[in-house]
Amino acid sequence: xSTVNGTSEMxxxxxxxxxxxxxxxxxxxxxxxxxxxxxxILKQVETLLAQSGKKKEDVVFISGxxxxxxxxxxxxxxxxxxxxxxxxxxxxGLRSVRPDLSVWMVTGDGxxxxxxxxxxxHLLRRNVDVNVLLFNNQIYGLTKGxxxxxxxxxxxxxxxxxxxxxxxxxxxxxxxxxxxTFIARSMDRDPKHMREVLARADAxxxxxxxxVYQNCNVFNDGAFExxxxxxxxxxxxxxxxxGKPLLFxxxxxxxxxxxxxxxxxxxxxxxxxxxxxxxxxxxxGFKASIxxxxxxxxxxxxxxxxxxxxxxxxxxxxxxEKLQAQVKRAKEVKGPGDLDKLLQGEHTWxxx
Amino acid sequence: xxxxTKPPKPVEERSNVVILFAGDSGDGIQLTGTQFTGTxxxxxxxxxxxxxxxxxxxxxxxxLAGVSGFQxxxxxxxxxxxxxxxxxxxxxxxxxxxxxxxxxxxxGIIIANSDGFDKKNLRLAGFIDxxxxxxxxxxxxxxxxxxxxxxxxxxxxxxxxLGMKEKDRCKNMFVLGFINWMFSRENTLAEGFLEKKFGxxxxxxxANRKAxxxxxxxxxxSETFTTRFEVKAAPLxxxxxxxxxxxxxxxLGLIAGARKAKLDLFYGSYPITPASxxxxxxxxxxxxxxxxxxxxxxxxxxxxxxxxxxxxxLGITASSGPGIALKTEAMGLALMLEIPLVIVNVQRxxxxxxxxxxxxxxxxxxxVLGRNGEAPIPVLAASTPxxxxxxxxxxxxxxxxxxTPVILLTDGYIANGSEPWRFPAADSLPEIKPPFIxxxxxxxxxxxxxxxxxxxxxxxxxxxxxxxxxxxxxRIGGIExxxxxxxxxYDPRNHEKMVRLRAEKVARIADRYKPIRLDSGPAEGELLVxxxxxTYGAIRTAALQLQKEGHAVAHVHLRHMFPFNKGLGPxxxxxxxxxxxxxxxxxxxxxxRAEFLVDAQGLNKIQGMPFTSEEIRVGILNTLKS
Numbered sequence: 001x002s003t004v005n006g007t008s009e010m011x012x013x014x015x016x017x018x019x020x021x022x023x024x025x026x027x028x029x030x031x032x033x034x035x036x037x038x039x040x041i042l043k044q045v046e047t048l049l050a051q052s053g054k055k056k057e058d059v060v061f062i063s064g065x066x067x068x069x070x071x072x073x074x075x076x077x078x079x080x081x082x083x084x085x086x087x088x089x090x091x092x093g094l095r096s097v098r099p100d101l102s103v104w105m106v107t108g109d110g111x112x113x114x115x116x117x118x119x120x121x122h123l124l125r126r127n128v129d130v131n132v133l134l135f136n137n138q139i140y141g142l143t144k145g146x147x148x149x150x151x152x153x154x155x156x157x158x159x160x161x162x163x164x165x166x167x168x169x170x171x172x173x174x175x176x177x178x179x180x181t182f183i184a185r186s187m188d189r190d191p192k193h194m195r196e197v198l199a200r201a202d203a204x205x206x207x208x209x210x211x212v213y214q215n216c217n218v219f220n221d222g223a224f225e226x227x228x229x230x231x232x233x234x235x236x237x238x239x240x241x242x243g244k245p246l247l248f249x250x251x252x253x254x255x256x257x258x259x260x261x262x263x264x265x266x267x268x269x270x271x272x273x274x275x276x277x278x279x280x281x282x283x284x285g286f287k288a289s290i291x292x293x294x295x296x297x298x299x300x301x302x303x304x305x306x307x308x309x310x311x312x313x314x315x316x317x318x319x320x321e322k323l324q325a326q327v328k329r330a331k332e333v334k335g336p337g338d339l340d341k342l343l344q345g346e347h348t349w350x351x352x
Numbered sequence: 353x354x355x356x357t358k359p360p361k362p363v364e365e366r367s368n369v370v371i372l373f374a375g376d377s378g379d380g381i382q383l384t385g386t387q388f389t390g391t392x393x394x395x396x397x398x399x400x401x402x403x404x405x406x407x408x409x410x411x412x413x414x415x416l417a418g419v420s421g422f423q424x425x426x427x428x429x430x431x432x433x434x435x436x437x438x439x440x441x442x443x444x445x446x447x448x449x450x451x452x453x454x455x456x457x458x459x460g461i462i463i464a465n466s467d468g469f470d471k472k473n474l475r476l477a478g479f480i481d482x483x484x485x486x487x488x489x490x491x492x493x494x495x496x497x498x499x500x501x502x503x504x505x506x507x508x509x510x511x512x513x514l515g516m517k518e519k520d521r522c523k524n525m526f527v528l529g530f531i532n533w534m535f536s537r538e539n540t541l542a543e544g545f546l547e548k549k550f551g552x553x554x555x556x557x558x559a560n561r562k563a564x565x566x567x568x569x570x571x572x573x574s575e576t577f578t579t580r581f582e583v584k585a586a587p588l589x590x591x592x593x594x595x596x597x598x599x600x601x602x603x604l605g606l607i608a609g610a611r612k613a614k615l616d617l618f619y620g621s622y623p624i625t626p627a628s629x630x631x632x633x634x635x636x637x638x639x640x641x642x643x644x645x646x647x648x649x650x651x652x653x654x655x656x657x658x659x660x661x662x663x664x665x666l667g668i669t670a671s672s673g674p675g676i677a678l679k680t681e682a683m684g685l686a687l688m689l690e691i692p693l694v695i696v697n698v699q700r701x702x703x704x705x706x707x708x709x710x711x712x713x714x715x716x717x718x719x720v721l722g723r724n725g726e727a728p729i730p731v732l733a734a735s736t737p738x739x740x741x742x743x744x745x746x747x748x749x750x751x752x753x754x755x756t757p758v759i760l761l762t763d764g765y766i767a768n769g770s771e772p773w774r775f776p777a778a779d780s781l782p783e784i785k786p787p788f789i790x791x792x793x794x795x796x797x798x799x800x801x802x803x804x805x806x807x808x809x810x811x812x813x814x815x816x817x818x819x820x821x822x823x824x825x826x827r828i829g830g831i832e833x834x835x836x837x838x839x840x841x842y843d844p845r846n847h848e849k850m851v852r853l854r855a856e857k858v859a860r861i862a863d864r865y866k867p868i869r870l871d872s873g874p875a876e877g878e879l880l881v882x883x884x885x886x887t888y889g890a891i892r893t894a895a896l897q898l899q900k901e902g903h904a905v906a907h908v909h910l911r912h913m914f915p916f917n918k919g920l921g922p923x924x925x926x927x928x929x930x931x932x933x934x935x936x937x938x939x940x941x942x943x944x945r946a947e948f949l950v951d952a953q954g955l956n957k958i959q960g961m962p963f964t965s966e967e968i969r970v971g972i973l974n975t976l977k978s
Contacts, residue, residue: 026827028839057791057822062659065830073827073840078819080662081829082655083685089620089647089655090662094819096643097618098663101819119655122648323643330638337640339611339778343604345594349394352590 024049024056026076032067037188037214038135042074044195045104045133049075052202059102060094062087064111067142068135068214071106085116088123091130092319099320102202103130110140113149113169124178126319127206131198134171134211139220152297157219172292172311175209182208183292183311188215189228193239193308200310206318226298227306236298240291240309245277248305254278255294255304262290262304280309288312361572363536363580368427370435371531374452375444375468376413377406377420380524384442385422386770387528391541393595393772396585397426400889402434402962403768405709407625414468414476419451428584432889434769436964440534442527444468444501446477449485461495463530465523467502497576501526508566512559522563529567536582539564591774598766599626601740601773602670602696603633607640608741609748610666613784616641618660619668620653625708626764627670627698650678654695658682661691664818666748670696672764673715674705677722683757684723685830687854690806690814692751692786696744699763699885701960710960711765713885714936719759720914720943726851728858730754731914733761735888738773740766743911745781752786754861755813761913763935765886765962789815792823799823805838812857859915868919873899873906876926879976882952884910884940886962887933893965898972905972910940916947924950931955931975933968 024046032038049059059077063069065084072079082090087105095103112120112134123130139157140146146159150171154163175183182204186194194212201208213224226232238248238255246255254265254277265272281287288311296303331337371388375381382403393399404421411418425435437457443449445468456462464486474482485491486498505526509519525542532539542564550557571577596604610617619642621631635644643660647653654669661667671679676697686693699715701707719731730750734743740762747760787809792798805826806814817824826838834841835849871888872895873880883891888909895907908923910916924930924944932941933955941954955971957963 028827055822056825057820060819072829076825078825079827079829080689081827081831082658083681083830086651086655086682089652089682090659092647092652093618093620093645093656093659093661093667094663095659096645096656097616097660097665098819101663118648119652122652323645327638327641327643334639337607337611337637339608339640342607342637342640343775343778344592345596345775347390347394348592348594349396350592351396351585351588 066108088119121178137216145219181206238305374448398431398586465501466498525563526567529564533571598737598740599629605741605744620656650675654679686757693757716939791821877904880927894968
């Protein structure tokens with residue numbers, strides 16, 4: 001079982017006394033392939049929105065292009081299915097003028113990490129208040145099976161019959177590098193965990209970046225099964241919780257930080273216990289930089305487990321707050337714009 | 353300041369004068385030019401200016417590549433262009449002379465800083481064997497006044513504690529003072545400017561003021577200059593004026609539009625020459641509800657503007673050719689979404705990086721045709737710095753009232769050029785009414801109706817529902833959408849219908865135009881000159897002259913490049929010949945031929961420099977003869 005603790009209030013719990021759940025589903029038929037991991041994410045998002053007590057009209061979903069980006073059509077909120085990779089740009093403009101809305105961005109590994117890579121890093125450094133859901137399936141699904149920037153090196157796909165020669169991105173390390181203020185990972189096959197992570201993301205002010213491992217059962221089936229299947233999950237998944245030691249393998253193993261180097265401790269010898277382990281502090285930016293680097297190929301002998309949960313949270317003013325504050329200050333100092341004075345400018349002369 | 357008046361030198365009256373200041377890009381020539389322009393405008397002259405910069409910020413000193421110029425045409429008569437050829441050429445070094453001598457009229461005046469003509473400067477400027485043109489007799493057809501500006505400035509600042517480098521920076525003020533004397537103008541405006549600029553640095557203020565006065569007195573006392581000039585005030589329409597550049601005009605027109613629509617203005621932009629001044633200007637006016645966003649790239653600039661419009665603000669982006677190319681896909685999205693957006697293209701020489709600081713009109717096809725799919729976007733073009741204001745305002749009107757992206761074309765020539773503007777009163781500008789729709793609160797009768805985001809009014813315009821409005825939740829996107837609902841639709845017939853609906857909507861924008869009007873000339877006759885954009889002044893000057901000489905030549909200047917004014921087709925038929933002068937290979941000409949089956953002829957210049965009116969005049973005469 002996994003839980004996601006946090007210092008912030010969880011909207012889902014706080015508002016559980018609401019009498020009726022609002023149905024956030026739209027009237028549109030969902031057109032993802034049967035068995036796609038996207039269904040699970042959609043369901044958790046709908047549940048969260050219903051629990052959160054938000055009004056439908058105050059919620060906006062912006063997406064780019066790709067399978068995941070069809071997401072906005074399936075919710076009865078405001079939504080824009082924009083162009084490939086550019087959702088962060090739309091979000092930045094929308095947020096600049098509308099700090100009052102709840103804005104969500106749905107993207108995929110190709111959309112966010114490849115064609116939209118530039119925009120993502122700038123969205124993060126500016127700290128635009130938006131919940132970013134990265135559906136990572138390590139493949140281009142909509143274009144039928146080319147390798148993506150998160151596909152592992154050597155991945156054999158329709159465009160790489162001899163294996164991919166590209167080193168993949170570690171998305172959360174990229175996000176940390178761009179000074180993201182909320183960094184989390186979840187998976188489609190663990191709805192409860194996902195819902196809790198999403199609630200935390202929603203509660204955070206600033207760019208909340210949630211990577212969701214999502215299975216593409218048509219073009220990349222089983223890409224994450226080592227993390228999602230019952231048999232292998234305990235040894236490969238490290239659920240991280242604020243204030244708790246990093247434990248996995250049903251509490252029989254843990255992670256210790258030896259200087260800057262994480263090490264696996266096996267408690268079975270009796271030499272170590274949970275007390276020796278690294279205690280997760282999601283406010284520690286330096287340690288978060290190490291935590292996001294726990295990204296071993298799970299097929300390797302002695303591979304580190306992959307962390308899931310909230311890696312890092314920081315409080316930084318949002319971009320739109322700062323923009324709006326400048327407008328407010330300009331109005332205070334100069335007064336609300338007088339169009340006649342503006343047209344007149346600083347120097348005039350009169351003829352006649 | 354009080355002017356010491358010895359026996360006054362004779363004053364020669366001129367109706368108009370073209371003066372070109374040229375020097376190293378570090379010589380402060382642009383400042384000399386703008387200050388002299390301001391002084392003349394304030395005096396009551398009509399003025400038109402043309403700054404001409406090198407692309408390099410600081411090319412090596414003394415080289416031809418580093419020459420920066422500022423041309424001013426001022427007069428007691430109406431002025432339409434910065435002038436073809438200049439009467440006075442002020443050069444700070446040999447390279448400035450070498451680069452601009454061909455622009456000086458025969459018999460014209462050269463005022464040269466002789467310090468800038470040493471062996472090294474002469475060699476860099478390409479004078480063979482470093483021969484000095486100021487002394488070797490090669491300028492015999494001009495009136496040459498060599499003045500050691502550097503030395504005179506240093507002498508004037510003998511008492512100053514400033515370093516030599518800082519003293520030499522005051523040279524441009526010496527030149528300004530001298531030119532003020534030469535054209536019977538006072539130093540008052542320049543002094544005021546210096547106080548504002550250097551008020552907190554008294555030693556710099558003092559030095560610049562001294563240099564300014566020294567220049568003035570040099571004219572007064574030096575024996576070399578026997579004549580002063582006087583250009584009387586122009587009979588401009590009564591009213592209050594200010595000077596305005598095209599980029600300022602664009603920025604103010606956009607703000608005025610937003611204000612008249614009662615909307616906040618969001619400007620997403622990425623720095624690019626020659627459009628950046630719009631960003632600078634807008635960023636100064638945040639108290640008007642203006643948000644400026646310097647995006648990470650051109651795509652983010654337009655994407656953010658689309659996002660802002662989606663949120664219910666007026667989204668605007670601007671760039672120049674290469675940046676516009678990057679925005680193309682997003683422009684297609686905006687037209688599919690059918691939301692308001694203004695895209696300004698301050699054109700420069702292309703293709704690719706092209707000539708960043710030079711002007712051209714070669715992005716017309718890009719604006720009208722340059723998108724994937726059937727993607728009609730209205731295209732407007734401004735013809736003068738003042739017209740930039742009017743067209744920016746109209747671009748906002750069309751974008752907001754017709755729910756469409758609109759492209760406004762200006763170019764480097766009018767963007768940087770300035771002219772006196774009898775600015776309008778805010779009240780005289782029309783209100784702008786976007787097709788907002790009321791929210792449908794739960795429990796009210798309207799809440800039961802399904803909201804159809806793509807239902808259209810009689811003009812083909814869809815309603816603008818913005819996030820936060822209850823009962824109007826809807827999804828939009830770049831995928832083809834079902835008529836009325838906006839839901840995704842791959843139905844073949846629906847696609848054709850939507851393509852036609854979008855085209856019709858844009859075509860109907862022509863219904864709002866005022867009837868087409870000739871700029872000058874007879875309603876029918878031998879030849880119609882069809883111009884667009886910044887060629888306006890040169891064409892107007894040439895057309896008026898030819899009409900005076902008795903030619904049946906008329907001039908119409910297009911501001912609506914797409915869709916065309918409905919009166920244009922019939923008008924073209926009233927003349928035996930149609931001539932289209934353009935700073936490109938014939939882009940409007942081809943559009944006219946395609947649309948109206950008219951045998952339009954081209955007059956084309958693709959040199960990064962504007963037409964002279966003489967070039968247009970000769971072009972018209974040649975076409976008349978052919």
